Amino acid sequence: MTNYAKLLHEKDKVATAVADLASGDGVTVKFAGEETEYKCNQDIPFGHKIAIVDIQKGEKVIKYGEAIGTALQDIKKGDWVHTHNLKDDYKVLDKEGNALPGQED
């Protein structure tokens, strides 16, 4: 049985596993009629993300075509991407772009 990861937008740097994947497993991404094969560098559970390109530390991670956070370290193609290497930098901003009060990092 083929293991799939879902890619949601052409700009995305991560895909989402829709099977429990083990380190070393191959995983297929179907997008726009094409299939691409990746190899998992770690275990990646169902619903978790796999990098489909190398991502530099400090670079924005893209999913749904939008930045979802910032890479905390260099991420290699095939790496599991989650809270250990992806930072949530969202804050509610005022009209001038300053964070509204009460938001800790």
Next chain:
Amino acid sequence: MDFYGYPRPDGKVGARNYVALIPATGCVNAVAFHLEKMIRGTKAISHDQGCLHPPADTEQVTRTLINLGKNPNIAAALVIGLGCEMVQAEKVYEGIKESGKPVDLVAVHELGGMFETISKGAQIVTEMVVTTSGIKREKAGLDKLVFGTKCGSSDTTSGLSSNLVVGEVCRLMTENGGIFIQGEICDIMGGEYALKKLSVDQQQGEKIVDLVRDLYLRGVAVGADVRGSQMTAGNVAGGLTTLVEKALGANAKGGNVPIQGTLDYAELPKGPGRYIMNFPGHGFENLTGSAAGGAIVHLFTTGRGAPNGNPILPTVKICGNSRTNISMKEHIDVDVSSVIDETETIEEAGQRLYEYAIEVANGKLTRAEILNFDSRMEILIKGPVM
């Protein structure tokens, strides 16, 4: 596929044909419940509001009740007042009357208690059912369709399948001139700038950001950072890493369809296309807001299985979790786990769901309706309750 619905005097078209029993205050819900049991074809629109509100909530509850009465799924309405409530039954009655539908009014203090009110109400409502039950479904344009949406009891599959499939329905139905109402400001939090980019008017787009700011600051006022309550431990265990990621998965229910503007809670859209309504994620108030906005069918995505519907708004449950589709079978209308399995594309599943939603608009019952899992609703208030 064609839409066959109940034509209304104001040109709108309904998916259902109920006589609504509308209490102006929760104090007289009992009258509505008794009448609903007595008289076939009626629906009690019960709620717990109507009194001891600040003026803004009195206005919001009044607007909600009027626009529920105007909902095309309603053929006629009886407004039930007590006589001392802040939300004036007379005003609700006058508001619904603008739609040209049969509407009447009874008040418990004036008639002298429940028995007299039920007696008079039953006679009025019986004649309304005799008249309106004869209305025939007619072929209507797909531009008459108004769908609302929400996600609830979500899981990882929601942002990977069901929400995207609803997003495709949004594209298809708005291309045909329909109206699509999305909201859940708590779920938009993190994705507000993505929605602003989709807004046809950037000032309207900024209003989406304002709705998020307002919700955030109301959280701060009660000592909460509501960003934190939006990302749960279960979300993180399920693979979601950031709030923006979660929000984008929720936003996907509207796809990349341009946004025409924002709506206040229970406000009627002024034209076709996709709108963002200021309704919460909480199902009871959410479905009411959608119905008051004129939705005739609601597309409700779920991962773990949310069973609730609404008294007047047929609610289609859409689920991409293959386990839930078995374990919660009696509650799920449309299985889209095929999108997860890669056996169906989002476009194909979207077309299938669009056709299913039209079938529901044409009279097919949703599971929440069949199971009578749709009798409760609530109206959003800001408070404080006095």
